[in-house]
Structure formats: structure tokens, C-alpha cells
Amino acid sequence: MKNNIFLVLLLFAYQLSFGQSAEWQPLFNEKNLDGWKLLNGKAKYTVENGEIVGTTVFNEPNSFLATEKKYGDFILELEFKLDSLMNSGIQFRSESKPDYREGRVHGYQFELDATTRGWTGGIYDESRRDWLYPLDLNPSAKKAYKFGQWNKARIECIGNNIRTWVNGIPASFVIDDMTPEGFIALQVHSIGKKEQEGMQVRWRNLRIKTTDLKAEKFTDQFVVNLVPNNLSDAEKNNGVQLLWDAKTTNGWRRAYKDHFPPKGWQIKDGELSVLPSGGAESANGGDIVTNKEYGSFIFQFDFKLSPGANSGVKYFVTEKENNTGSAIGLEYQILDDAKHPDAKQGVVGNRTLASLYDLIPSLPETRARRPIGEWNRGMIIVHPDNRIEHWLNGWKVLEYQRGVPYFKALVARSKYAEWPDFGMASKGHILLQDHGDKVSFRSLKIQELK
Numbered sequence: 001m002k003n004n005i006f007l008v009l010l011l012f013a014y015q016l017s018f019g020q021s022a023e024w025q026p027l028f029n030e031k032n033l034d035g036w037k038l039l040n041g042k043a044k045y046t047v048e049n050g051e052i053v054g055t056t057v058f059n060e061p062n063s064f065l066a067t068e069k070k071y072g073d074f075i076l077e078l079e080f081k082l083d084s085l086m087n088s089g090i091q092f093r094s095e096s097k098p099d100y101r102e103g104r105v106h107g108y109q110f111e112l113d114a115t116t117r118g119w120t121g122g123i124y125d126e127s128r129r130d131w132l133y134p135l136d137l138n139p140s141a142k143k144a145y146k147f148g149q150w151n152k153a154r155i156e157c158i159g160n161n162i163r164t165w166v167n168g169i170p171a172s173f174v175i176d177d178m179t180p181e182g183f184i185a186l187q188v189h190s191i192g193k194k195e196q197e198g199m200q201v202r203w204r205n206l207r208i209k210t211t212d213l214k215a216e217k218f219t220d221q222f223v224v225n226l227v228p229n230n231l232s233d234a235e236k237n238n239g240v241q242l243l244w245d246a247k248t249t250n251g252w253r254r255a256y257k258d259h260f261p262p263k264g265w266q267i268k269d270g271e272l273s274v275l276p277s278g279g280a281e282s283a284n285g286g287d288i289v290t291n292k293e294y295g296s297f298i299f300q301f302d303f304k305l306s307p308g309a310n311s312g313v314k315y316f317v318t319e320k321e322n323n324t325g326s327a328i329g330l331e332y333q334i335l336d337d338a339k340h341p342d343a344k345q346g347v348v349g350n351r352t353l354a355s356l357y358d359l360i361p362s363l364p365e366t367r368a369r370r371p372i373g374e375w376n377r378g379m380i381i382v383h384p385d386n387r388i389e390h391w392l393n394g395w396k397v398l399e400y401q402r403g404v405p406y407f408k409a410l411v412a413r414s415k416y417a418e419w420p421d422f423g424m425a426s427k428g429h430i431l432l433q434d435h436g437d438k439v440s441f442r443s444l445k446i447q448e449l450k
Contacts, residue, residue, distance in 0.1 A: 023211065023212060024077075024207045024208070025207065025208055025210070026206065026207055027078070027207060027208050028203075028206040030050035030051075030204075032047055033047065033052070035067060035069070036066065036067060037066055038064070038066075039063070039064040039065075039066050039096050039103070039105050039185065040061055040063055040096075040103070040104065040105055041057070041060040041063030041188070041190065042060050042063060043055060043056060043060055043063035043188035044057060045186075045188070050204060051202045051204040052065065052186060052203045052204070052206075053202050054088065054187075054188040054200065054201045054202075054203075055198060055200050056188055056191045056196060056198060056199045056200075058191055058193075058194045058196070058197040061190050062105070062126075062188070062190050063187065063188045063190075064091060064094075064096075064105045064185040064188075065185060065188075066094070066105070066184070066185035067183045067184045067185065068183070069183070071093070071183070071184060071208065072180055072181040072210075073157055073158050073159065074155075074208050074209060074210045074213070075154070075155070075157075075158075075208070075209045075213055076090075076092065076153075076154070076157075076184065076206075076207075076208045077152065077153065077154050077205070077206075077208075078090070078152075078153055078205055078206040078207070079151065079153070079204050080201065080203050080204075081148075081149065081151065081201070082201050083114065083199045083200050084147070084148065085114055085115055086112070086199050086201055087112065087114070087115070088186075088187050088189055088201040089110060089112050089126070089187040089189070090109065090184070090187070091107055091108065091109050091182075091184060091185035091186075091187060092108050092110065092155055092157065092182065092185075093157060093179045093180065093182040094108065094109075094126065094182040094183055094184070095107055095183070101127060104127045105126060105127065105185060106125075106127040107179055108123055108162060109123065109187065110153060110164055111123070111124050112187075112201065114145075118135060118143070118145065119142070120144070120151070120166055121141055121165065121166035121171025122134050122171065122172055123164060126187075129393075130367050130393065130394060131394035132172075132174050132176070132226070132394055133174050133224050134394055134395070135172070137222045137224070138171060138222055141166060141169050141172075144166035144167045144168075144171065151166060151167055152166070152167050152168070153165070153166060154168075156215060156216065158215050160175050160177045160227060161175055161234070162175070162176060163216070165216075172224075173221055173222070173223045173224065173234060174224045174225075175224070175230070175232050175234070176225075184208075186201075186203055218233070220238055222298075223235050223240070224394075225443075225445075228246075228302065228443050229242070229244075229270050231445070238447060239447050239448065240446070240447045241446055242444065242445055243290065243299070243430070244441075244442075244444040246267075246270045246272075247267065248267070249267070251290060251292070252289065252291065253288065254285070254286050254287070255287040255289045255317070255319060255326075255431060256322065257286075260288065261284075261286050261434075262285075263275075263284060264277065264284030264285015264286065265285045265288065265434070270442055271304075271441070272432075272440065272442065272444075273439065273440040274311065274434045274435070274439045274440075276306070276436065276437055277436045278436060284436065287314075287327055287432065287433050287434050288431065289317055289319070289327065289429035289432075290429050290431075292429070293427040293428055293429055294382075294427060295382070295426055295427045295448075296383060296384045296448065297382050297446055297448050297449055298381050298446070298447040299313075299315070299379065299380045299381075299430060299446050300378070300379050300443065300444070300445040300446075301378045301379070301441055301442075301444050301445075302375050302376065302377055302441065302442045303376050303440065303441050304373065304374065304375050305334065305336050305373070305439055306336075306372070306439065307336060308340050308437065309334075309335070309336050309340070309372075309435075309437035309439050310334070310437050311335075311433045311434075311437065312331045312333055312334050312431075312433040313332040313334065313380065313430065313431065313432060313433070314326075314327065314328075314330060314331045314332075314430070314433065315330050315332075315380060315382065315429075315430050315431070316329050316425045316427070317428045317429040317430070317431045318425050321419060326431075326434075327429075327431055328422070329423070329431060330356060330357075330423045331357035331358075331433075332355075332356070332357075332378060332390055333354060333355045333356075333357045333362075334353065334378075334433075334439060335351070335352060335353050337369075339372075346358050349361040349364070354378070354390050354392040354397045355390075356388075356390065356400060358415050358416065359400075359410045359416075360400055360410065361398075362390060362397040362398045363395075363398065365395050368392040368393045368394070368395040368397060369392075369393075375442075376393055377393050377394065378391065379391035379392075382449070383449065384449060386402045386403050387399065387400075388400055388401065402423050403424055411423065
């Protein structure tokens with residue numbers, strides 16, 4: 001009888017052990033590269049001591065060792081080690097199609113960055129939309145990477161939620177529905193100098209889970225949500241709210257009025273658009289402002305420009321000056337720099353896209369610009385200590401602090417010099433400008449900071 005009980009317990013333990021190990025599947029057999037294929041460039045990939053070793057080759061484009069199998073929802077864990085100053089990445093939910101840039105690999109990438117920039121674990125959209133989640137959005141994660149050592153990566157893709165960890169530290173959180181499935185690939189980045197040839201990146205202990213997936217608990221890390229007008233549970237957890245419901249005029253009114261403009265603005269297909277009126281500022285519907293005032297906050301907004309268009313997002317708008325034109329406030333400039341003459345006005349480009357209008361120019365980061373007619377992601381962050389940031393398509397393009405001497409000096413030489421204490425209100429409305437040109441907005445979100 002005892003022997004039978006022992007055998008039953010042994011069988012149960014074996015089944016339990018097998019079930020646990022069956023959840024995770026090896027992605028690499030540690031012997032050869034069966035199940036993988038080389039795409040785009042011709043960097044060297046070898047197997048050494050149970051590791052995949054990628055070696056740079058001069059004059060070759062980005063190279064990718066890709067799985068032959070595609071994956072949708074999964075959790076991937078692996079270890080990696082980079083030579084100093086090496087740049088690499090882990091592609092996931094990625095594709096290579098003949099009709100897209102002649103087979104160029106494109107899709108989500110877990111950044112591997114052995115530089116002081118510290119963006120390992122950030123999410124880059126290879127050959128498509130550029131940066132989705134640079135670690136400037138989550139500075140505490142920049143210190144997770146260990147230089148010259150083995151590091152652990154974790155990628156969690158469940159539905160539209162895409163999350164990364166570096167050595168157990170939450171790094172990126174993106175919500176996106178562009179590519180629900182694709183291959184996984186190990187990148188060896190191209191190099192620009194012959195002396196960089198021979199640098200190596202190593203991967204080991206690659207394992208993947210595709211069933212019985214359980215998401216890690218949400219933290220308070222910043223979330224980039226690319227699904228239009230969507231508010232996720234993770235964002236709600238952070239206190240983010242929709243500032244526009246994508247259907248009605250609730251929460252908004254015309255500047256200096258108690259109602260929404262009866263004409264000049266259109267709500268259609270989840271877009272809030274200024275209708276063109278021949279270029280005359282506020283001649284049609286006029287500016288609109290939030291009913292509520294805000295102090296410290298993160299304001300996110302998508303915008304789309306028509307050719308030659310001019311608009312803006314203003315903040316700390318008080319309406320106390322009762323201006324006959326557009327209401328007065330600090331302004332995130334929205335402009336077609338190539339076709340609108342205002343881009344050449346002002347001083348040193350301080351009226352170009354994403355600038356603090358007529359005060360501080362945005363960085364000339366061309367990668368942050370999208371072609372006219374495509375959606376852009378804008379963001380304004382007002383910290384409790386009056387530091388303010390302007391973001392454009394994942395890039396921080398401007399940072400300043402209101403109230404300090406240089407800010408006051410800039411105001412004194414600007415068009416705002418006539419307004420006492422310009423930009424220094426403790427709270428104000430957020431304004432979307434009607435400058436007479438067709439401009440559309442969506443995904444308006446606010447998170448108040450303490």
C-alpha cells in the first residue's frame with residue numbers, strides 16, 4: 001500500500017514538474033541556428049557555448065536573425081551582453097514583406113543600448129514610426145542596465161499591451177494595435193566605421209511562453225497609448241483622464257464664452273477639427289478652451305495638419321486680458337514649417353513646430369517630424385516646480401522653467417511683453433486654437449500632477 005502511495009505521489013510530482021516546464025519553451029536549441037533565418041544585412045551570427053553571438057560587419061545594413069515562426073501573444077525572456085558602445089535590439093511582432101521597402105524588417109524593437117544615453121528596454125518602431133517609448137519617459141529605468149555584464153530582458157505582449165523589463169525593472173509600456181503578430185529577431189546594427197567591425201552582442205537562455213499568460217501588475221510608470229481616443233486600465237491606474245470624449249463638446253467651450261462655437265468646429269469619426277475659414281484667425285468658430293483649469297499636468301494630444309496650416313495648443317490661459325484676438329497663454333506651436341510664413345518669423349526659429357511660440361525654439365530633430373497629413377503625437381508636461389517640457393512624436397524637443405530670470409528676459413523681448421506676469425498663472429485653461437486653417441485633434445488626455 002505504501003509503495004502504491006509513493007508511486008502516485010511520484011507520478012503527480014512528475015506531471016506537475018512537466019506541466020510547469022511545458023509553459024516555457026526554448027526559442028534556441030543552444031547548438032545551432034535551426035528555426036532561424038538571416039534577413040537584410042550579412043552580419044555574422046554564430047553559436048558559441050550555448051550562446052548566439054552577433055558580430056558587426058562593416059558596410060552592411062542592419063542585420064536580423066529572425067525566427068521562422070510568428071508569435072502573437074507571448075512572454076519572452078532572455079539574457080544579453082553587449083560590447084561597450086554597442087547598439088542592438090530584439091525585434092518582436094515584426095515583419096519582412098516584399099511590398100514594404102523591399103523586404104526591410106519593420107516592427108517593434110526592444111532597444112539594447114550600451115551607451116550613457118541609457119535607453120536599453122525602450123521600444124523603437126524599426127523602419128516605421130521611430131521611437132514609441134524612449135526611456136526619457138521613465139528615467140528610473142535608465143539605471144537598470146549593467147554595463148559589460150549579462151542582463152535579463154523580459155517582453156510581455158498580451159493583446160494591445162506591450163511591456164518591457166530590464167533586470168526586473170519595468171522599462172516601457174506601450175498600447176498599440178498596429179501589428180498583432182510577427183517574428184522575433186536578434187539585431188546586429190550597422191556600423192559607420194571600419195574600426196567598429198568585430199563588436200559583438202550575445203544572447204542566451206531564450207525562452208518563450210504562449211499559453212496561460214498572466215500580465216504583471218500595473219505600476220505607476222508612464223503609458224504610451226497609440227490607440228486613438230482610448231483610455232486603458234493602466235492609464236486609469238495612473239490618474240489619466242480623457243479630456244475629450246470623441247463624440248460631444250462636453251468639457252469645452254469657446255474662449256470668453258459660456259458655450260461651444262455653433263460653427264467652425266467639426267466632430268466626425270473621432271476627430272475634433274477646425275474647419276478652414278480662409279486663414280483668418282478666429283473668424284469662423286474661434287478658439288476653444290477646457291471648462292476646467294489646470295496647474296501641474298501631463299497633457300497628451302494627437303494632431304494632424306493640412307498643407308500650410310497654423311494652429312496651437314495654449315496652456316495657463318486665464319482669459320483675464322479679454323483679448324480681442326486669440327486668448328493669451330503659453331503656446332505649443334502647431335505649424336506646417338515648410339509652407340507657412342510664420343516659421344521664418346520670430347527669433348532663431350521660435351515659431352516653428354513644437355516651439356514655445358515666440359519664446360523658445362524646439363530642437364531641430366527632423367526624425368520627430370511627420371509628413372503633413374499624418375498624425376503627430378504632442379505632449380506638454382508641466383512639473384510642480386514650473387519646469388515645462390514639449391514633446392513631439394516620442395522626442396523631447398524643448399524644456400524650460402517659467403518664472404526664472406531667462407524666462408522673464410525672453411518674455412520682455414517678445415510679443416507678450418505688454419501682458420503683466422505673462423505665463424505665470426498658478427492655473428489656467430487649455431486652449432485649442434482656431435487660426436483659420438484645417439487642423440484635427442484626437443486622443444486628448446490629461447493627468448494632473450501633485
